[in-house]
Amino acid sequence: MPTRDSTQIEAPRTAARICRALTEQIDRSLLPPGGRLPAERKLSELFATTRITLREALGQLEAQGLIYREKQRGWFVAPPRIQYDPLKRTHFEAMVREQGRAPGTEVLSAQQIPASAAICEMLALPALSSVIQIRRARSIDSRAVLYVEHYLNPAYFPGILDFDLRQSLTGLYASEYGIRYGRVQFGMVPSVLHRQAAAPLKVAEGTPALHITRVNCDQHGRIIDCDLEFWRHDAIRVCVDVPDRAEV
Amino acid sequence: MPTRDSTQIEAPRTAARICRALTEQIDRSLLPPGGRLPAERKLSELFATTRITLREALGQLEAQGLIYREKQRGWFVAPPRIQYDPLKRTHFEAMVREQGRAPGTEVLSAQQIPASAAICEMLALPALSSVIQIRRARSIDSRAVLYVEHYLNPAYFPGILDFDLRQSLTGLYASEYGIRYGRVQFGMVPSVLHRQAAAPLKVAEGTPALHITRVNCDQHGRIIDCDLEFWRHDAIRVCVDVPDRAEV
Known part of the structure; x- marks a missing residue:
């Protein structure tokens, strides 16, 4: 397939990649239940992506119940259901x-x-x-x-x-x-x-x-x-x- | 209570009022299951409100599972669960x-x-x-x-x-x-x-x-x-x- 450089196409792929990476870290308890994720700024640096794409990925993980947000405190790994x-x-x-x-x-x-x-x-x-x-x-x-x-x-x-x-x-x-x-x-x-x-x-x-x-x-x-x-x-x-x- | 004219305060109230009105019409089957709602433009005229506030109300009813949206076709009353x-x-x-x-x-x-x-x-x-x-x-x-x-x-x-x-x-x-x-x-x-x-x-x-x-x-x-x-x-x-x- 030809490489395409459109951000419109890359953003969902990047979001999916971030989701997989974070899910794996959570599944293996490298990010333990109740633990806080690094700040969004740090995460976007780590995944070399924009805040918008990062937030899309975090939003997907939140919808799946893997992480949650606390006002002014940041993102946390959800405790077991x-x-x-x-x-x-x-x-x-x-x-x-x-x-x-x-x-x-x-x-x-x-x-x-x-x-x-x-x-x-x-x-x-x-x-x-x-x-x-x-x-x-x-x-x-x-x-x-x-x-x-x-x-x-x-x-x-x-x-x-x-x-x-x-x-x-x-x-x-x-x-x-x-x-x-x-x-x-x-x-x-x-x-x-x-x-x-x-x-x-x-x-x-x-x-x-x-x-x-x-x-x-x-x-x-x-x-x-x-x-x-x-x-x-x-x-x-x-x-x-x-x-x-x-x-x- | 003093009347306040701030849109910030009025919008949620208007949205709640629209939700109540539509819920009542649905509950009494005046809007039957599977039936299509009037176009958003008509609804905002009817409720004398903005498209933004109307959409907030419709979004709430959608989240409760009372109505749903079909691409390019508009809003419909959800069939029974x-x-x-x-x-x-x-x-x-x-x-x-x-x-x-x-x-x-x-x-x-x-x-x-x-x-x-x-x-x-x-x-x-x-x-x-x-x-x-x-x-x-x-x-x-x-x-x-x-x-x-x-x-x-x-x-x-x-x-x-x-x-x-x-x-x-x-x-x-x-x-x-x-x-x-x-x-x-x-x-x-x-x-x-x-x-x-x-x-x-x-x-x-x-x-x-x-x-x-x-x-x-x-x-x-x-x-x-x-x-x-x-x-x-x-x-x-x-x-x-x-x-x-x-x-x-």
């Missing part, structure tokens, strides 16, 4: 700890409010019901990765707003109300962070996210609450191991 | 038909190739093995929504490249090789379309996607193949209904 298995009956804190990581929870707000039409539908409540809304930001190894809104049917949880809501709600339900989760329905769609979710995760509105909706029944089959979760796209891997039918 | 349930033992064609939609399959390439290290690992093959790679684009109601690479252990599927590979591989495995799926392991991460996946889906490289990896065993517990699926982010909703432990 948490494995989220809907079939395992666990909760955020236990799941994170079991994977050798440190969970954290911040309560953003907790109050009784009029339920939106969508929440009424999910909780099978009549129109104009009120619900308990608890908004929390949850972190793994001090990095905020999950924004969640819990909506509780107030009939089942009198006085719950008086407890310390940083703790696991699953634990609180069991110890204080004798309620444990029964059937759970999950829905998952790729989405983006809306403004309220983006702020506590310290990223820009519109950042890619995995939006997980959970509708939870208790041991008696009553719908007790639902959760609207927004995960940073690079923090989660959903895994489902479906056994052979014959084994079940 | 297909419900993808990893616990249901089905395949693409059956799943799409069961939901009242029309599946389509295009074979992009089919050949025996040296397996990459990643594929060797997934199929538990020794280094420098060869595999059968089948690349397909799959559509729902004539809209290409899924790019998939199948990798088959050639030991179990002699001569498979001679068949019409537009048909369901699940069906072909059963009818020609006496092989049915046993245990299946799913992994799902939000990602973006790489160049090879974006082209057959007729969208730009870097478009948001849900990347689903399946590693499939047969009824004897042997790993027979794996699938790397890239779904348009707006075409799929993963749902998992986990029954109460006591009911299982």
Whole structure:
């Protein structure tokens, strides 16, 4: 093929080359999880390219969840994704700890409010019901990765707003109300962070996210609450191991 | 609150107002699935706003999967998402038909190739093995929504490249090789379309996607193949209904 010197053609190739080089360094842990990349200026010198092409490459790696950016701090290697298995009956804190990581929870707000039409539908409540809304930001190894809104049917949880809501709600339900989760329905769609979710995760509105909706029944089959979760796209891997039918 | 006339403050509010208005029209089916939106020029007149603000609003709705853009054709209301349930033992064609939609399959390439290290690992093959790679684009109601690479252990599927590979591989495995799926392991991460996946889906490289990896065993517990699926982010909703432990 004849050599062509057009920048238009070279730029994507250079970006692909930078992506491969950085991916290899990350895969071999020469750039360890959580580690900071050199400054963009240094990287463009290293790869002998423009800032524009370099940023294109960094943007691609960010979209794949390999690196992430922190405002005014630069680029970092993304920590390993948490494995989220809907079939395992666990909760955020236990799941994170079991994977050798440190969970954290911040309560953003907790109050009784009029339920939106969508929440009424999910909780099978009549129109104009009120619900308990608890908004929390949850972190793994001090990095905020999950924004969640819990909506509780107030009939089942009198006085719950008086407890310390940083703790696991699953634990609180069991110890204080004798309620444990029964059937759970999950829905998952790729989405983006809306403004309220983006702020506590310290990223820009519109950042890619995995939006997980959970509708939870208790041991008696009553719908007790639902959760609207927004995960940073690079923090989660959903895994489902479906056994052979014959084994079940 | 005092009125402020700064465009910097007004633009996000206007964009939010446009999003709400269009979402409402879509929710009530005044703009039906698959329907085309009026031209951007008309929409900016209607909402008395600039093209920039209008595009910001349309971009937000696109990220949420409510509308999508076709090159040189304009904006369309996204069709309903297909419900993808990893616990249901089905395949693409059956799943799409069961939901009242029309599946389509295009074979992009089919050949025996040296397996990459990643594929060797997934199929538990020794280094420098060869595999059968089948690349397909799959559509729902004539809209290409899924790019998939199948990798088959050639030991179990002699001569498979001679068949019409537009048909369901699940069906072909059963009818020609006496092989049915046993245990299946799913992994799902939000990602973006790489160049090879974006082209057959007729969208730009870097478009948001849900990347689903399946590693499939047969009824004897042997790993027979794996699938790397890239779904348009707006075409799929993963749902998992986990029954109460006591009911299982």
